[in-house]
Amino acid sequence: MIGKVIGLVFSPIIFSIAFIAPLIAQSLTALNISFTDVPNILIGLVIGGCLGLMAHFRGSWIWVK
Amino acid sequence: MGEVRKDINTSDINWDEMSDDQLEVMERKIASKYMKIFPLGIIIWGFANTFIWLSLWPLVLMNILPLWIAFPIAVLNVCLAYLPSHDAQHSIIARKGHKLRWLNELLGHVSLIPFVAPFRYLRYTHFEHHNNANDPELDPDFDVHAKNRAEFFKKIILRKQPGQGAQKDRYIDALIRTNKTHVMKEAIIMRVAYMLILYVLAWSGYALEAALLWWVPMQVANIYIPYYLSWKPHHPGSEMGRYKDTNAFKSLLGNIGSSGMQYHVIHHLYPRIPLMHTPAAFRELRPILIRKGCDLRGL
Helix, strand or coil: HHHHHHHHHHHCCHHHHHHHHHHHHHHHHHHHCCEEEEEHHHHHHHHHHHHHHHHHHCCCCCCCC | CCCCCCCHHHHHHHHHCCCCCHHHHHHHHHHHHHHCCCCCCHHHHHHHHHHHHHHHHHHHHCCCCCCCHHHHHHHHHHHHCCCHHHHHHHCCCCCCCCCCCCHHHHHHHCCCCCCCCCCHHHHHHHHHHHHHHCCCCCCCCCCHCCHHHHHHHHHHHCCCCCCHHHHHHHHHHHHCCCCCCCHHHHHHHHHHHHHHHHHHHHHHHHHHHHHHHHHHHHHHHHHHHHHHHHHHHHHCCCCCCCCCCCCCCCCCCHHHHHHHHHHHHHHHHHCCCHHHHHHHHHHHHHHHHHHCCCCCCCC
């Protein structure tokens, strides 16, 4: 059980949702980039989520293994 | 053992006239002189570095210091966090039983805070590195070996990908071999805490601060530290033995820029010589090291 929780904390999908997504959103905001009707956090979640899924299934954040 | 002068004025010695035994005695005599020096510099370095890094957080979060200024300072802090603990790992500040032993252990733990690494975990695995330097089976740092700089960078980036875990396995293997698996708990707790802090900060509106004060500096340090502390001084890493497993080298960044690793050969020969005194020890021991067959690469 504890092992699974620890595995989750380090999993690429959790990292991308919990860290990459807000990081992308806040970076966009800091750069004054915004898209009408689409909140930056949603853009962060989509980009971060895709990266996380790639890292999870491919085993690499940069595609190359 | 041969006879050796009691004074250590090495300038008027004809090294070629000395036997192997005499060289060995002289080597130990010179080294012991440096091992007795109290390493005040590294103590100040370790505590000050962590204090500065911790100070960046309130300074940035309260908008006193701009993030773009704090970021390079944080990178330096995280890259500089390992070495004070490294001196403490070797009990250079104070051995077991010494009245300042608490300071040795405190420095070891505190200096590693920015680098999010557990002191005892690093100490035990590092001892295994010393005992088995360049051994393909037993050296926990063997995974950093690469035939050239480009391959090193490729390897170090690829091994950080989610599908890779060879380096971690070597460290765990070393702890199992030495019956020190209890320290793995500390490593897991620290790493989980680090990730959770990053997540909480990010969702509290401080993702950029978390990234630039901690996460990116950690990525830089996780390349810089293995490069200068593991790969460069042990490259090509094909030989084992007291005078063969570590080299001197001339760094493009100089001795300070390479964290003092130009003289890492001294550290492997005499791990209790303080980092800040390895250059002086090297200069004095150089004639002996040449005669013992060390690869000093013109240094």
